[in-house]
Amino acid sequence: RERPAVLGGMRVGRFVINQPREELHERIQRRFEAMMSAGLLDEVRALHRRGDLTSDKPAIRAVGYRQLWQHLEGTTSLDQAVHDGIVATRRLAKRQMTWLRALSQAEWLNSPTVAGERVLAWLADDAENE
Secondary structure, eight states, X not given: OOOOEEETTEEEOEEEEXXXXXXXXXXXXXXXXXXXXXXXXXXXXXXXXXXXOOXXXXXXXXXXXXXXXXXXTTSSOHHHHHHHHHHHHHHHHHHHHHHHHTOTTEEEXXXXXXXXXXXXXXXXXXXXXX
């Protein structure tokens, strides 16, 4: 078994919840729609109105912002911008999962419940070893 990862003298646990792709895509869509309901478009609109920001700025290139900015620039409809934001978020999640697969010492778990139980057990083990 590999030695535990250590960062700054502290043991590091790496836990990854491996959800089925369909479930992950549904969660991404619901979250993006919730962000829209919570005022994401208004937030991007306020930044757009400032006049000192452009689409080449890193903050505006962020997933979600970029797509809504394009809508505000008139290059896409709101429905298309939301769709594109969801697709871009899915692509980001795929890149993140690829990166996580390359991590050594990562423990892959199948559900948030199992992950919570495993993290609590890991923390209890860590406390016992102090």
